[in-house]
Amino acid sequence: ARQISLVANAYVRVGHADRELFEKLLHQVPRRIRSCTGRDAAVLLNAMAQMPELLGDELPAEALEPQLEAVALRLPDLLPTADLHSLTLILNSFAQLNFVQKDALDLVAGELLDTERSKRLSPRQLAMVLNSAARLQLFEPRLLEALVAQVRFRAKALDAQSLCVVANACAKLPALGVETFQVLYAQVPRHLTRFSGRQLAMLCHAWGKAHVHNDDLFQLLALPLATKAGELTAYEVALTVYGYAHFRKAPPELFEPLLQRFASLIESEPRSVTDGVLLMLGNALGRVGWRDDAVARALQDYAAREPSLRNLMPKTVAVFGLGAQEAVSEEA
Numbered sequence: 001a002r003q004i005s006l007v008a009n010a011y012v013r014v015g016h017a018d019r020e021l022f023e024k025l026l027h028q029v030p031r032r033i034r035s036c037t038g039r040d041a042a043v044l045l046n047a048m049a050q051m052p053e054l055l056g057d058e059l060p061a062e063a064l065e066p067q068l069e070a071v072a073l074r075l076p077d078l079l080p081t082a083d084l085h086s087l088t089l090i091l092n093s094f095a096q097l098n099f100v101q102k103d104a105l106d107l108v109a110g111e112l113l114d115t116e117r118s119k120r121l122s123p124r125q126l127a128m129v130l131n132s133a134a135r136l137q138l139f140e141p142r143l144l145e146a147l148v149a150q151v152r153f154r155a156k157a158l159d160a161q162s163l164c165v166v167a168n169a170c171a172k173l174p175a176l177g178v179e180t181f182q183v184l185y186a187q188v189p190r191h192l193t194r195f196s197g198r199q200l201a202m203l204c205h206a207w208g209k210a211h212v213h214n215d216d217l218f219q220l221l222a223l224p225l226a227t228k229a230g231e232l233t234a235y236e237v238a239l240t241v242y243g244y245a246h247f248r249k250a251p252p253e254l255f256e257p258l259l260q261r262f263a264s265l266i267e268s269e270p271r272s273v274t275d276g277v278l279l280m281l282g283n284a285l286g287r288v289g290w291r292d293d294a295v296a297r298a299l300q301d302y303a304a305r306e307p308s309l310r311n312l313m314p315k316t317v318a319v320f321g322l323g324a325q326e327a328v329s330e331e332a
Contacts, residue, residue, distance in 0.1 A: 286316025
């Protein structure tokens with residue numbers, strides 16, 4: 001089992017996309033899993049979690065269910081002696097693969113509830129566990145309470161990436177409360193010069209998603225976001241505009257460079273402007289009554305394909321003048 005996990009992990013780490021090889025390795029898992037340790041299981045699951053992204057449609061996550069089930073059956077014996085790194089890797093892998101078997105998740109959560117263990121979580125492990133809990137919708141009250149306590153106690157130790165991951169996880173776990181966001185906000189200024197454009201966008205989206213109003217945060221982020229607008233992806237532009245627009249904010253000094261960037265991506269990287277990204281941005285702009293020509297043209301193309309416009313807010317339809325196009329479609 002250890003050899004299987006190490007070989008699979010090694011090939012994944014170097015980006016070797018060989019479906020036949022991975023299938024042969026995975027075929028051995030149910031027969032060899034009895035001899036594995038907690039660390040072996042964690043390394044194997046971590047490798048499996050990377051396979052769907054590496055191989056795409058050739059090996060979708062659903063194809064890994066038999067191996068995941070086999071590992072899950074071994075968890076009662078493995079988890080009590082597994083180290084923290086292994087526990088966090090196991091939970092993170094389940095989240096990446098959307099493996100939501102309740103018994104397995106309850107076992108992992110139970111181990112993380114151990115007070116001594118939870119106190120030893122590193123800042124990055126804490127971020128990983130919170131992110132996994134959010135993705136798996138693991139709303140175990142005692143676990144969330146323990147994790148929140150650690151966030152509030154260890155906030156100063158979070159690096160820029162961990163802070164962003166924790167904020168986004170907290171936005172999906174509303175039980176964590178406004179107080180947790182206040183603690184996180186207090187750490188933003190000291191990381192401000194180190195945040196990447198993506199991380200700044202993540203912060204905007206997190207506060208918007210959580211419905212936590214903070215004028216100071218959005219004022220603080222505006223200048224670095226405007227400065228880094230040229231390096232953002234279409235998705236990151238949409239995340240940023242969503243965060244500001246959620247609170248009816250539309251500072252021209254930020255929105256203008258963001259929308260210039262989006263317009264350039266429509267031309268240079270049209271595949272990056274998916275319908276989901278376009279709808280997020282369009283609805284955000286509609287919320288604040290901001291009409292952008294490039295976004296308008298993209299929405300008109302979308303409306304031609306989806307004339308019902310059911311994914312657009314009425315205000316967005318009005319701001320971008322899409323209602324007339326819908327009427328033409330109905331007449332046709």
